[in-house]
Amino acid sequence: MRSLLLAVTLLLLPLAVWGEIIHRERSLYQTILIDRRGAELCLQFSIRRDQRNQSCINKRNPKKMVFSYTRMMMASLLLNPQPRRILVVGLGGGTLPTALAALLPEAIVHVVEIDAAVVRVAEEYFGFAQSEVLKVFTQDARVFTKRAGSRGETYDLIMLDAYNGDYIPEHLMTREYLEETRALLAHGGVLAANTFAVSRLYDHESATYASVFGEFFNLRLNKSANRVILAATRALPQLATMRTRAARLARPLSAYGVDIQDYPSSMSRDADWDRNARVLTDQYAPANLLNRD
Amino acid sequence: MTALIYVLAFIGGFVIMSLELLGGRLLAPYFGNSIYVWGSIITVFMLSLSFGYLLGGRASLSHPSIRRFAIIFLAGACCMLPLVYFAEDIMNWVFSFLDDPRYGSLLAAALLFVVPTVVLGMISPYSVRLLVRTTEESGNVAGRLYFVSTLGSALGTLGTSFYFVLWLEMNTILILLGGLLILFGALAWLAPRDA
Numbered sequence: 001m002r003s004l005l006l007a008v009t010l011l012l013l014p015l016a017v018w019g020e021i022i023h024r025e026r027s028l029y030q031t032i033l034i035d036r037r038g039a040e041l042c043l044q045f046s047i048r049r050d051q052r053n054q055s056c057i058n059k060r061n062p063k064k065m066v067f068s069y070t071r072m073m074m075a076s077l078l079l080n081p082q083p084r085r086i087l088v089v090g091l092g093g094g095t096l097p098t099a100l101a102a103l104l105p106e107a108i109v110h111v112v113e114i115d116a117a118v119v120r121v122a123e124e125y126f127g128f129a130q131s132e133v134l135k136v137f138t139q140d141a142r143v144f145t146k147r148a149g150s151r152g153e154t155y156d157l158i159m160l161d162a163y164n165g166d167y168i169p170e171h172l173m174t175r176e177y178l179e180e181t182r183a184l185l186a187h188g189g190v191l192a193a194n195t196f197a198v199s200r201l202y203d204h205e206s207a208t209y210a211s212v213f214g215e216f217f218n219l220r221l222n223k224s225a226n227r228v229i230l231a232a233t234r235a236l237p238q239l240a241t242m243r244t245r246a247a248r249l250a251r252p253l254s255a256y257g258v259d260i261q262d263y264p265s266s267m268s269r270d271a272d273w274d275r276n277a278r279v280l281t282d283q284y285a286p287a288n289l290l291n292r293d
Numbered sequence: 294m295t296a297l298i299y300v301l302a303f304i305g306g307f308v309i310m311s312l313e314l315l316g317g318r319l320l321a322p323y324f325g326n327s328i329y330v331w332g333s334i335i336t337v338f339m340l341s342l343s344f345g346y347l348l349g350g351r352a353s354l355s356h357p358s359i360r361r362f363a364i365i366f367l368a369g370a371c372c373m374l375p376l377v378y379f380a381e382d383i384m385n386w387v388f389s390f391l392d393d394p395r396y397g398s399l400l401a402a403a404l405l406f407v408v409p410t411v412v413l414g415m416i417s418p419y420s421v422r423l424l425v426r427t428t429e430e431s432g433n434v435a436g437r438l439y440f441v442s443t444l445g446s447a448l449g450t451l452g453t454s455f456y457f458v459l460w461l462e463m464n465t466i467l468i469l470l471g472g473l474l475i476l477f478g479a480l481a482w483l484a485p486r487d488a
Contacts, residue, residue: 028328114327140325143394150389171321282322283462290459 027117055092064257069226071258076192078242083156090162094128154186160193170285178212197227201291203277217267305416306445311453324398333399345414353422366478370471372409
């Protein structure tokens with residue numbers, strides 16, 4: 001019976017792929033498309049559809065995180081289960097900040113998003129809502145980071161999700177930017193970054209993170225195009241510690257479709273990149289040119 | 294000699310646009326990569342070039358010579374190379390008191406690029422003066438000069454955005470651009486003056 005169901009699903013899949021575009025606008029920075037496929041609503045920044053350039057919600061189950069990389073970002077809670085102040089760079093449909101604000105009611109969540117149109121669309125179509133504890137700053141993340149740093153602000157968790165696949169803001173992928181971001185982290189603070197795993201950029205990006213954070217966790221699930229970097233200002237936790245934390249987080253996170261207990265064993269400290277790759281700096285930042293293949 | 298002046302006009306165009314593109318990258322860490330940062334840079338370059346044209350025209354009135362022309366290139370290099378050392382401090386300073394990234398990037402772009410771009414803007418009108426012999430050919434000469442200098446600008450833009458930033462650090466590119474100005478300035482200085 002189950003295999004029959006699977007077969008029917010697979011047959012119907014091509015139909016579902018042809019979604020309907022319900023909103024299209026050209027903002028100052030990009031083309032924003034909203035595409036509906038059944039109950040699934042996706043925010044895309046390009047006509048070409050792939051996992052890298054969109055953010056989706058399922059209207060029937062809006063909590064559930066549709067993409068694996070979004071779920072993988074939640075692994076940051078294994079490094080610091082109780083962040084009080086959180087910064088998310090890049091809003092998209094607002095999935096991550098909304099989930100964090102709901103899961104951690106005592107936390108303050110700040111979001112930096114450069115494009116006011118993305119904020120509007122997230123509010124209108126994706127049920128994103130700002131509140132006392134969930135606030136969006138519409139500005140360039142590099143400028144926000146520098147200003148927050150000079151004001152002496154700190155965060156316990158910073159999530160970087162500003163690259164939409166087709167275009168990487170190059171000034172957000174340099175050693176100096178990561179140093180400024182690291183300086184924003186409180187003692188024991190954690191950085192989670194959704195990054196690239198396929199192109200030549202993988203080596204350069206890894207080398208850049210290593211130059212700022214030293215050892216970090218690489219989270220990759222079965223060769224997906226994404227990997228999530230998890231770094232901390234303190235020593236990384238042991239596997240046993242993370243397993244204990246995962247067991248405690250499993251229940252609250254299950255509503256989001258996050259199987260957090262699968263993650264600890266997929267988090268590797270191995271430096272599996274070319275150690276000779278050039279570190280990206282403000283002086284040398286051709287991230288998009290390195291991300292061609 | 295004529296050929297050398299065309300080559301110099303080409304180099305001038307090349308350096309100006311390469312510098313303009315690097316400007317965007319230089320400002321990004323402080324003011325972001327938004328449309329208004331590019332707006333600031335393009336405004337500053339256009340304004341500086343326009344005054345450079347005026348100044349270059351004025352300078353060509355008294356005793357125009359290839360040696361004086363060479364000085365424009367050497368002066369351009371001297372005004373540009375300090376960017377390598379002082380750009381960070383200047384941007385830090387602007388960042389510290391101007392909150393609005395629009396006016397911050399405008400002021401920073403002005404402080405960094407007005408002087409070198411005004412100097413480089415003098416090249417075009419001065420080369421017209423050096424090349425024009427008769428009224429009849431003046432339009433043709435000016436047309437050719439626009440052609441080579443704008444061609445230089447196009448290649449400077451393409452080379453910088455497609456390749457130089459992939460191969461080299463930004464300061465290295467700046468130093469090479471300055472070196473190019475010095476090299477061709479020196480060639481012009483040493484060129485035989487019989488023409």
